[in-house]
Amino acid sequence: xxxxxxxxxxxxxxxxxxxxxxxxxxxxxxxxxxxxxxxxxxxxxxxxxxxxxxxxxxxxxxxxxx
Numbered sequence: 001x002x003x004x005x006x007x008x009x010x011x012x013x014x015x016x017x018x019x020x021x022x023x024x025x026x027x028x029x030x031x032x033x034x035x036x037x038x039x040x041x042x043x044x045x046x047x048x049x050x051x052x053x054x055x056x057x058x059x060x061x062x063x064x065x066x
Contacts, residue, residue, distance in 0.1 A: 006062050010054075017052040021045060 001009065024040040031039055049055055053062075 001062075001065070003063070010059055010062060013052040013054060017048050017054055020048050020051075024048075 024044055028038040028040055031037065053059075
């Protein structure tokens with residue numbers, strides 16, 4: 001991958017993760033409004049980073065061609 005392709009890939013993965021996180025937040029807000037406990041805790045939000053390979057080492061590896 002060229003550096004530009006790597007950047008575009010990381011950006012697209014970040015957008016996918018952000019969309020998913022917004023969904024988790026919306027569900028939690030809806031449940032709070034209805035008086036229920038949150039459906040998603042910290043672990044669910046952190047799992048999104050793993051799902052889209054957005055941890056530091058993976059992102060740096062992508063830019064270094066690994």
